[in-house]
Amino acid sequence: MKIGVDIKALRHPQAGIGRYITQLLDAIQKTDLKNEFILFSPVPINYLIKNPRWKIIICPGKIKLPGILWQQLVLPYFVKKENIDVFWGPEQTTFLLPISKVKKITTIYDFVYKRYAKTMRWSVRHIQKWFGEKSLFSSDRLVCISDFTAKEMQFFYPQIPPSKTGIVSCGYFAEETSSPLSEREPFLLFAGSLEPRKNLIKLIQALELLHEKGIDVPLYLTGPSGWKNLALNSILKNSPIKKSIIHLGYVSNKELKDLYRRCRALIFPSLYEGFGLPVLEALAFNTPVLTSSHSVMQEIAGPCAIYFDPKSKKSIAQAIENFWFSKALSTFTEEQEKVRMQILNKYTWENAALEMLNQILLSKRAK
Secondary structure, eight states, rough: EEEEEEEEEGGGGSSHHHHHHHHHHHHHHHHOSSEEEEESSSSSOOOOOOOTTTTEEEEOOOOOOOHHHHHTTTTTHHHTTTSSOOOOEESSSSOOOOOOOEEEHHHHHHHHHHHHHGSSHHHHHIIIIIHHHHHHOOSSSSESSSHHHHHHHHHTTTTOOOOGGGEOOOOOOOSSOOGGGOOSSSSSESOOOOSSGGGGHHHHHHHHHHTTTTTOOOEEESSSOOOOOOOHHHHHHTTTTTGGGEEEEEHHHHHHHHHHHSSSEEOOOSSSSSSHHHHHHHHHHHOOOOESSHHHHHHGGGSSSSSETTOOOOHHHHHHHHHHTTGGGGGGHHHHHHHHHHHHHSSSSSHHHHHHHHHHHHHHHHO
């Protein structure tokens, strides 16, 4: 079977979707030695291919186009030319032009454009609203990255039959060592882009509440600056705790692993996620997690995290204070450790690769 993949997202391999696609493709390369994979991009991509049945085709078109227009206007020609059997759109959109005998499978991450539209860039919001929504119905099969996202899709699009949907979740950094909690450094870690949906203003306000009580908790922020963060930048600049907040910017995977090992806990106050990869990665390093309640994070971490109301700075502050001064909350109980290992056994890139291949096969059989 010849499987085509749109890899233009790998222009930004450290962004959330880029990381997901990279890790999943790496795992599929190791797992599948039977099928032929052809990766399509409008520009050269720095992605390493080791599987002899894989190749990258650069197809820029006659003029330079935005990614979504390249996908819709240029990509179908090359998909047809290469006689692709199944085409995988891993960015929540796929080309809408029907091509005879080509089955399409699309990965769905979240429905931010439905729940928190104002936290998105105007361009991304409208791409998801128009091309993303149409992709849901033009695809032969849909793969969601969590049960949470699958339920969201059924809520917003009940006309889509559940039988058309599968789950292909994330994995985590494998074979990693962790530092004993007693040796951790006194700071909280946030991993992710600095954008409105990540709810960092509420987190800083919570830390300011603690500062007023004489409790200073250092915070390390990783990830790119994101967008629409003038309010966040203003707060950071004028906050009484600005010296306790360190923005590290982009960090490599090696540096991120080191931070997971060193921090006292990960804090992840996001308002909305399709999965929440940092939560899983922190658990892999035996790192305590403080995160948002009533979200996908509870699907991932279960009883192995401390939860708060992300819309309440008082709730966030109380969770941090309780954790900071309670030795019991800083260690996993025997039962939590058992659940943590079950979580890590479930969410592996190897499992994700096998399930993605299964979903591709199901899409090929779709009528």
